[in-house]
Amino acid sequence: MGLEDIRQKVARAEAEAGRAPGSVTLIAVSKVQPLERVEAVLQAGQRVFGENKVQEAQGKWPDFKDRFSGVELHLVGPLQSNKTRPAVELFDAIHSVDRVKLARRLADLAQERGQSPDLFIQVNTGEEPQKAGVLPADVDALVAECRSLDLPVNGLMCIPPVEETPGLHFALLAKIAERNGLSGLSMGMSADFEQAIAFGATHVRVGSAIFGARDHG
Numbered sequence: 731m732g733l734e735d736i737r738q739k740v741a742r743a744e745a746e747a748g749r750a751p752g753s754v755t756l757i758a759v760s761k762v763q764p765l766e767r768v769e770a771v772l773q774a775g776q777r778v779f780g781e782n783k784v785q786e787a788q789g790k791w792p793d794f795k796d797r798f799s800g801v802e803l804h805l806v807g808p809l810q811s812n813k814t815r816p817a818v819e820l821f822d823a824i825h826s827v828d829r830v831k832l833a834r835r836l837a838d839l840a841q842e843r844g845q846s847p848d849l850f851i852q853v854n855t856g857e858e859p860q861k862a863g864v865l866p867a868d869v870d871a872l873v874a875e876c877r878s879l880d881l882p883v884n885g886l887m888c889i890p891p892v893e894e895t896p897g898l899h900f901a902l903l904a905k906i907a908e909r910n911g912l913s914g915l916s917m918g919m920s921a922d923f924e925q926a927i928a929f930g931a932t933h934v935r936v937g938s939a940i941f942g943a944r945d946h947g
């Protein structure tokens with residue numbers, strides 16, 4: 731299990747970037763992993779986890795939340811509008827807000843429940859046609875819309891194109907966040923989380939480097 735190694739690397743990257751110790755939240759992305767591996771990471775003290783599908787998370791996390799206190803769950807995958815209610819009931823944070831319709835649905839549920847998960851707006855920094863996320867040119871308008879709906883926007887999230895240098899995308903995300911007065915930056919995965927921290931990541935989403943390779947997904 732790579733948890734201790736990754737924790738140390740996060741701490742070292744924080745120090746090298748002149749960031750305060752503990753300023754980066756390590757999200758252990760447990761999608762598709764066998765339950766024994768997830769349980770081992772819980773036993774080792776990790777409490778912040780990420781999943782990319784609402785239904786998959788519903789299958790394992792209610793039980794883990796009963797057995798381990800203080801679990802914080804982040805949805806890092808796309809959110810269909812018809813899954814919004816179960817998503818806000820299970821997740822403490824949603825990293826994939828990328829359209830006005832979804833923001834309105836989240837705002838209705840926040841009204842009804844008197845609370846909302848922390849929200850990140852996903853930005854398609856590579857402008858890839860098949861990828862989720864709002865285009866860089868449309869971020870400011872979506873942030874403004876969320877604010878007018880009284881939604882708690884924590885920051886921005888991106889998944890850089892696989893064949894490109896991630897640093898350019900991390901820098902772009904940081905720039906868009908800054909001009910919108912947002913402090914949260916959800917960026918960096920197993921292959922590039924240290925670089926993301928150097929560019930200001932506040933949340934890194936690390937899966938296979940903690941749990942081992944996934945069979946699929």
Ligand SMILES: *Cc1c(COP(=O)(O)O)cnc(C)c1O
Binds near residue numbers: 761920921935937
């Ligand atoms: C799976 C996934 C991750 C983690 O990926 P690894 O390369 O295994 O670290 C991070 N972010 C999102 C959105 C994911 O779907």
